[in-house]
Amino acid sequence: MNKLLIVLLLSVPFLVKAQSNTDSLFIRSVSDEILVNGKAYQWLRQLTKEVGGRLGGSPQFAKAVVWGTAKMKEIGADKVYLQECKVPHWVRGNNDKIAITSIGNKPKNKVLDALALGSSLGGNVQAEVIAVKNFDELELKKKEIKGKIVFYNYPFNPKNISTFQSYSDAGKYRWNGASRAAKYGAVGMIVRSMSISTDNNPHTGGMGYNDSFPKIPAAAIGLQDAEELWKLCAEQSVQIKMTTHGKFSPDTIAHNVVGEIIGSEMPKDIIMVGGHLDSWDVNEGAHDDGAGVVHTLEVLRVLKALNYRPKHTIRFVLFADEENSGSGAEKYAALAKANKETHVFALESDAGGFTPRGFSFNVPAAAWEKLNEWKKLLQPYGGDNFVVGGGGADTEPLSDNFKTPVAELNPDSQRYFDVHHARSDVFENVNRRELLLGAVNMAGLIYLVDKYGL
């Protein structure tokens, strides 16, 4: 082995160490700045309390766009603009109602706490309930379904440590359950909420109809009511009256809010970071996805506060209408294509403002070498559990269409489905420190991708 090679080999670890020390110092300064001066929590209070629930297409969403734009400017983005997109305009109406009207032969008037599913159409039906655990049982009972209200009591699997696994598993009942029941003549559909909470809050969320079948009313009930209804149905004939009011107003206009710090070396190469500005109508959208919105703004703020000059253009995006149609994300990707933009990386926060555990990545295999190096830099801040997975719904069009490397922040998932799409997703259920730490880890990752590429 010649001397030069030996010198080179010996010096590599020192170079790497020096570099990694600069990085760890920078990420420490990010963390200190956010944990001491972070604004994400105050901003979340404004978004949840002053704007409130902000379903895509609603007047509140338009208010949120004004708020987000002002915030981006106030923080000092080099450029702030809107991207217009067309969104559906679903309106819940007042007083979703499900009541048990008789048990066996006895009349009854027991109101269950219910929320119509998003995109479901209103209806007013009274019928016997047929309770099934899952689609297999629905198929077995298909001849009994005509004229009845189908109740899916599919449980959210408590054995999965990641609650998102249980959500993926149970979600099909909310999404497809109405039409699968209507196919056999059901007149209404009730679904057990996708949750593992200890309370009785119903959890709404998107659903879709299959146009081949009647569009029956569809609503979710809370876990305690679901347990009770399941028991009652096992014993006797249960009649229910179900009234919902969902309808579509004409499609309307919404906007993605975009802010940028222009890159100093590769201004045309973009690193995107974002969350969605819309929420469900029944709550304040604090975790879903107020947290992602203020994470995004906090990453912008900290980079400006530390006078960080990125090599790439870093783009901060508050997406329109993730919950109802995904049209904000589609529009973003379509514009990226039209403008021939190159996206180096896209990072999303849409899993709540809980203590960060890591990120899930959909990146080329070769990128994992870098990622594995970076883990130790995020380890002090708790975000070092790097797993293979997707970004989220708002980075999907970039990932699918352009193979953009994407990632999503993975906060601790234990409490997310207590509040997800329920009335309890309010500011008071977000902890300041947990929220800020999400932004620390996101900003750290964005810094590393900007510095070293991916």
Added chain:
Amino acid sequence: MNKLLIVLLLSVPFLVKAQSNTDSLFIRSVSDEILVNGKAYQWLRQLTKEVGGRLGGSPQFAKAVVWGTAKMKEIGADKVYLQECKVPHWVRGNNDKIAITSIGNKPKNKVLDALALGSSLGGNVQAEVIAVKNFDELELKKKEIKGKIVFYNYPFNPKNISTFQSYSDAGKYRWNGASRAAKYGAVGMIVRSMSISTDNNPHTGGMGYNDSFPKIPAAAIGLQDAEELWKLCAEQSVQIKMTTHGKFSPDTIAHNVVGEIIGSEMPKDIIMVGGHLDSWDVNEGAHDDGAGVVHTLEVLRVLKALNYRPKHTIRFVLFADEENSGSGAEKYAALAKANKETHVFALESDAGGFTPRGFSFNVPAAAWEKLNEWKKLLQPYGGDNFVVGGGGADTEPLSDNFKTPVAELNPDSQRYFDVHHARSDVFENVNRRELLLGAVNMAGLIYLVDKYGL
């Protein structure tokens, strides 16, 4: 290399793999059993709502002993017994009160939310406040202190990711602040709460007097009041009236509650797992340390439910009086010595019922080889961040006196000091899933130590 050796070497990985597969399957069954059938949450509701706050020496603590004993028997411990110990009996009295009576020359009557510190003696003083940031500033101002009320506004450092670091750092003001001020003639002491919460709850906790100086009243105020008082004192002379009522009744009797599963192979070698049964008087002691109590009971429950027959005797201990004197833990260690017991390992849960992140260990260096092997077995349940550190206060006497290897569960620490020793440490602030996952990881670790030693 001879053939046998080759065969042996080749087979080792398979053996290890088979073994580790058995272990991972067992720990999975522990997790499934706890996440589906876990009772820790219901038990915590009973302890917090039916027994309530249970300061060592109080009637409520005696009630907690009865509850804990019944629970151990109900779960089916082979043996349940009490260990008697003598404990101090501090009584807060009613209506801790701190009010600003004048600012500058203007009379005022602004009540601050205050809690007397544990073990502080009551007093009724009215005096000017002298606000200091830390002990250095106290020393600089020592000539101005006579006849005044010293207010320590030492902040809980937000930069530490582990909030326990900030607690260790700030704790000396609560513990020693009164006597250090009394040394220079102070007539009262107020301390900024050891917290980083967004609310104004005061946080009590233990303090001690130096017998050389007058025992002045001492109380904590919440962060918002502390910020306001600090600002006022910077501008003008502020007078405060401070009334507390703490006093000691005669020492009394309390008990450690002990349950055992007798070891099948090494019944005289003991693995201990525990938490403390006492709490502060101002709250329900839900996280501190109701969580540790029900974690301990849940580990017992799951081992019985799975018909696990441990090699070592596993001893489940609910300690008396951690908050006030540590005499339960001292008594436990003294009895272990008197009975010539060998403790293989002692595990404690006293850092709340939040999502587990790992354990801190004080074990011989050689044990780390095993521990590093075990990490991957707990990784699916989130408890794989193994760090060097201590056990907690209740394993300290075992560790100090007998060099027993000890560990403590490390849950996520971001929210702990929001509720620690404050009125907000109530059942409603504990999440069922988070609580259960703590027990999953503890039971997994206990199983591994029982099977392989440490």
